[in-house]
Amino acid sequence: MGRIYTSNKYALPRKVPWVMKQTWNDILLLHYPVKKERLEIYLPPNLSLDTFQGTGWMTIVPYLMKSAGIRGLPSIPMGKGMPGINVRTYVKAGEKPGIYFLNLGIHQRFAAKLAKELFHLPYFSADLSFSKKGKMIEVESRKFPFSLSCQIRVQTSSFVMEKGSLGEWLLERYCFYTANPKGKLLRCDIFHDPWLLQDAEIIGLENHILRTFNIKPESSLPILHYSRQLHVHLWPPVSVK
Known part of the structure; x- marks a missing residue:
């Protein structure tokens, strides 16, 4: 019998199987x-900004894609990982919270094009470098719109977020929203185990x-937040009623 996919908050589709799986390594989350009001202007109609104690949040997530695969086919390994x-940002449609991607980049034009067509996401080809030496991780991106240079030091201790905390609110989300070329709001359900994090500075x-x-953060x-690895399954987009 196949694995039963259930999140700790929301039921996932049962009649429709997942269509893609990915493994991410060395995930940095800069919140x-x-x-x-600075974020609401970027949202499509029928999608509301989700806030934590009245504040919106925007997160930048560099990572290494270690493997990816379409259902029914073997996963494609990516060596040391594709940056x-x-x-x-964080949104909800009705009472279901999720993620809304303002933009995404990947270090491979074909992968960016495929993801854009399958999931109607604003993907760009990105010029990213990712290096790891011992406890140090360095990410460099100089190409618009992803100009970023970040160095972190990872510790060995690991933990999961406490229930009700800001960290849980940010991380434990099981869908993302997007819109098709006609402006129709879509939802893609996702599954992953709860984030296992490590202390980092x-x-x-x-x-x-x-x-x-044109955003100046508070x-x-x-x-x-830093996580060494996350396995993700994605379902096909469905219309939001």
């Missing part, structure tokens, strides 16, 4: 508090991505 990055950071959206120093 910035932002005034909600990717996404810029997201920012050593150096130069971030110009927020300028792309704090110039983001909250950092």
